[in-house]
Amino acid sequence: MARELSQRAxxxxxxxxxxxxxxxxxxxxxxxxxxxxxxxxxxxxTPYLGYLHRGYEKTCENKKYxxxxxLTERCDYMGASSNSLAYxxxxxxxxxxxxxxxxxxxxxxxxxxxxxFSHLFWLGxxxxxxxxxxxxxxxxxxxxxxxxLFELTAGGRLMPNYIRIGGVAKDLEEGFIDRLRAFTNHFDxxxxxxxxxxxxxxxxxxxxxxxxLLPLEKAISLGVSGPMIRASxxxxxxxxxxxxxxxxxxxxxxxxxxGCDVYSRYLVRVAEMRxxxxxxxxxxxxxxxxxxxxxxxxxxxPPQQDIYTKMESLIHHFMLVVEGVRLPVGDxxxxxxxxxxxxxxxxxxxxxxxxxxxxxxxxxFVNLQALPEMSKGCFFADLIAILSSIDIVLxxxxx
Amino acid sequence: xxxxxxxxxxxxxxxxxxxxxxxxxxxxxxxxxxxxxLDICRYLRDDPELKFDFLTFVGGVDxxxxxxxxxxxxxIYSVSNIQRLRLKSRVDETDAGPACIQSVSKVWMTADWHExxxxxxxxxxxxxxxxxxxxxxxDEWRVHPLRKDFPLLGTEEDTPDLPS
Numbered sequence: 361m362a363r364e365l366s367q368r369a370x371x372x373x374x375x376x377x378x379x380x381x382x383x384x385x386x387x388x389x390x391x392x393x394x395x396x397x398x399x400x401x402x403x404x405x406t407p408y409l410g411y412l413h414r415g416y417e418k419t420c421e422n423k424k425y426x427x428x429x430x431l432t433e434r435c436d437y438m439g440a441s442s443n444s445l446a447y448x449x450x451x452x453x454x455x456x457x458x459x460x461x462x463x464x465x466x467x468x469x470x471x472x473x474x475x476x477f478s479h480l481f482w483l484g485x486x487x488x489x490x491x492x493x494x495x496x497x498x499x500x501x502x503x504x505x506x507x508x509l510f511e512l513t514a515g516g517r518l519m520p521n522y523i524r525i526g527g528v529a530k531d532l533e534e535g536f537i538d539r540l541r542a543f544t545n546h547f548d549x550x551x552x553x554x555x556x557x558x559x560x561x562x563x564x565x566x567x568x569x570x571x572x573l574l575p576l577e578k579a580i581s582l583g584v585s586g587p588m589i590r591a592s593x594x595x596x597x598x599x600x601x602x603x604x605x606x607x608x609x610x611x612x613x614x615x616x617x618x619g620c621d622v623y624s625r626y627l628v629r630v631a632e633m634r635x636x637x638x639x640x641x642x643x644x645x646x647x648x649x650x651x652x653x654x655x656x657x658x659x660x661x662p663p664q665q666d667i668y669t670k671m672e673s674l675i676h677h678f679m680l681v682v683e684g685v686r687l688p689v690g691d692x693x694x695x696x697x698x699x700x701x702x703x704x705x706x707x708x709x710x711x712x713x714x715x716x717x718x719x720x721x722x723x724x725f726v727n728l729q730a731l732p733e734m735s736k737g738c739f740f741a742d743l744i745a746i747l748s749s750i751d752i753v754l755x756x757x758x759x
Numbered sequence: 760x761x762x763x764x765x766x767x768x769x770x771x772x773x774x775x776x777x778x779x780x781x782x783x784x785x786x787x788x789x790x791x792x793x794x795x796x797l798d799i800c801r802y803l804r805d806d807p808e809l810k811f812d813f814l815t816f817v818g819g820v821d822x823x824x825x826x827x828x829x830x831x832x833x834x835i836y837s838v839s840n841i842q843r844l845r846l847k848s849r850v851d852e853t854d855a856g857p858a859c860i861q862s863v864s865k866v867w868m869t870a871d872w873h874e875x876x877x878x879x880x881x882x883x884x885x886x887x888x889x890x891x892x893x894x895x896x897x898d899e900w901r902v903h904p905l906r907k908d909f910p911l912l913g914t915e916e917d918t919p920d921l922p923s
Contacts, residue, residue: 410895418904422911580812580838583869594838601841693786693834693845695815706834708820719818719832726816729872758895 373399380743382411388485389754393731400739405732412758420718424684425451426525426661428715432705433519435722436756439478441470442698444523449604450694450705451525454687455659462650463527464606469540469643470522471605471696472636476547477506478699479629479636482751486626487558489748490567495557502550505543512536525685526660527653537644544640551633558626568622572734572746575620582733583726586701587632588750591617591624598697609646610639622749629751659685684713700724700751722756762787765809765844772802781847788845796833796848797861803835803844804866811835811844814867817874819881823907827851829858829883850883859884880905 381392390411396403416435420428432447433440445467452459459467484499507517513533514520522529558564574584579592589596597614599607615631617624654660657676666673687709695704701723708717727750735743766780769789779790791799803811815834822828833846850858862885864870874885875894882903885891893900902909 410893410897413895415904418909418911578868581868583814583867596838691788691832691845693815693843702815704815704834706816706818706832717818717820719816721816721834725872726869729869 375403382408385489388748388752389757391728391752391754391757395740395743397740400741402735402738402740402743405735405743407728407731409728410758412754414759416759417718417720420715422714424713425687425715426680426684428718429524430519430521432720433521434755435720435759436478436698436700436703436724436753437518438481438753439474439699440519440521441467441474441523442696442703444521445471445605446694446696446698446703446705448523448525449696450692450707451687453694454690454692454707454709455525455656455685457526457654457656457659459527459605459654460651461606461648463652463654465643465647466528466532466652467523467605468607468610469640469647470520470528472639472643473506473509473540475636475699476633477503478751479633480506482629482699483554483558483626486748486751487564489744490564492558492561492564495554498550498554498557502547509536509540509543512539524653524661526656527651530664531652537647540640541644544637544644547637548634551630551637555630559630565623567742567745568626568749569619570621570623571738571742572622572749573620574730574734578733579620579730582730584701584730585726586697586699586723587625587628588701588727588730590615591628592620593618598695598702602695604694604696610642612639622745625749625751686711686713687715695721698723700753700756701727720759722759724750724752724754724756725759728752728757765842768806768809769799769802773799786843786845788847790847790849793831793848793850793860796831796846797863797866799846800833800835800863800866809837810839811837811842812867813838814863814869814873815843817863817870817877819877819883819905821881821905821907827858829881831860831877831883833863852882857882857884859886861886862888864888879903882906 376397378395378397380395382390392408394406416431420431428447429444432443436443480499480503484496487495510520511517513536514522574592576592576594579589593616595614595616600614612635615628615635617627653663661680662673662676667677689709689711691708693704693706695702703723704721706719707715710716731747731750734746769778773795781788781790803809813836815836818832820830820832822830827849828851831848831850836843848860850860852858862874864874871890872894874888877883878885879893879896880903
């Protein structure tokens with residue numbers, strides 16, 4: 361129908377080129393695209409990136425291994441804990457340290473909270489992009505609760521900077537588990553509430569069903585991962601296929617949709633929030649007593665309390681700060697399922713105290729590459745819906 | 760599908776002398792000759808048993824001042840077999856021109872942006888790339904920031920903020 365509308369013989373038309381962004385509210389950052397329009401129909405869309413390029417990988421090459429952690433969280437600030445988790449897992453794999461049970465469960469809690477956190481904000485802004493103003497206010501309410509949880513135990517609200525090589529920075533704050541339990545108990549009913557706003561909303565369905573089609577074959581060839589590929593009909597979740605942090609001990613489903621469109625991506629993300637809540641409930645139940653960071657002198661920072669009371673711990677801490685940890689020569693790739701897809705970290709070590717090379721496989725960067733493919737032949741207004749359905753974080757795209 | 764089987768199949772097809780197998784903990788990586796990269800990638804994707812249909816990333820490593828200088832890393836994945844594999848290939852600059860290798864964007868579409876990024880960051884040329892523009896850096900930059908001889912802080916002369 362779209363094509364017929366634009367090709368009427370009695371109307372003179374020529375191709376128009378317009379500039380979307382870099383400062384457009386729908387781009388959630390600074391992203392620019394040159395869009396060629398035939399009437400209202402998008403003929404082609406050429407993305408221009410790099411407005412937020414900060415030389416992240418180069419900076420990492422010049423930092424010690426422990427100093428990289430806060431930098432990673434500034435890549436994808438929406439799912440901050442996932443980033444530091446991916447990085448720490450890679451370093452731990454090279455150091456071959458065993459992570460204590462309690463730390464594993466705390467990491468899962470942080471990772472799942474940041475997944476809900478990210479999906480909530482996505483849902484709010486996605487509705488906003490399409491013209492539904494209300495959802496954002498609902499989402500921000502629960503997002504605030506999660507930020508309070510982060511603040512309680514880690515100090516930071518947006519970027520907790522809580523995960524460390526070998527475990528987590530400190531033990532959970534008193535009262536954290538009670539407040540987390542209260543959150544998980546009411547969160548499912550909150551998701552029901554969100555669904556009343558959009559899932560059966562006829563305007564929303566008209567705007568999103570059949571829009572931004574990405575067939576599975578294309579999705580795989582384009583390297584798309586995360587909720588986007590699950591909305592194209594592939595139940596691929598790294599938490600299931602290559603479990604890390606003990607995800608194999610949790611009982612959860614991988615939501616799949618077969619519509620390949622914006623609406624399917626919405627359904628997958630909403631279902632994922634419910635699954636994350638399910639994982640959180642099990643994590644509270646599983647949380648064992650014990651140390652929150654591995655004991656590996658010379659490799660991992662000792663707990664703060666020990667530094668004040670034990671001579672050896674003080675020496676190890678001093679040496680780690682002054683010299684840093686040395687990783688064995690070699691390379692390693694480790695990936696996790698971040699809220700946006702496969703988040704991977706590839707480290708090459710020359711045996712020194714800095715990464716010789718650190719390559720960040722950012723899911724938003726790869727997923728964004730599918731935009732021209734998905735937007736061809738749709739209305740310009742739909743381009744905004746499609747862009748929003750990718751769930752990009754520009755800080756991660758440009759690094 | 761285990762690592763030995765992949766090893767066998769590849770050695771059979773391309774000759775064991777050409778490929779160098781490295782073992783990393785829990786991961787497999789193969790050093791392949793740069794002129795064969797496109798053939799090997801196509802074979803890995805199309806073989807009905809191997810089915811490496813997903814390219815995770817393409818990256819580069821600069822081993823300056825060692826020779827050959829650049830190592831290109833292709834991390835690939837088989838969605839159906841849940842198997843990861845890393846291909847590496849070494850290239851070097853010559854007097855005739857910059858280091859170059861064939862583009863694999865015909866094999867996996869996702870290689871497009873990864874190769875554009877690697878090209879601008881290291882100054883490696885991907886031959887046959889459909890759209891060899893810069894991706895993250897300004898068009899007028901003639902420098903390659905991820906090279907090891909690129910200054911981190913820079914002096915007034917070689918800080919490339921402005922085109923010369």
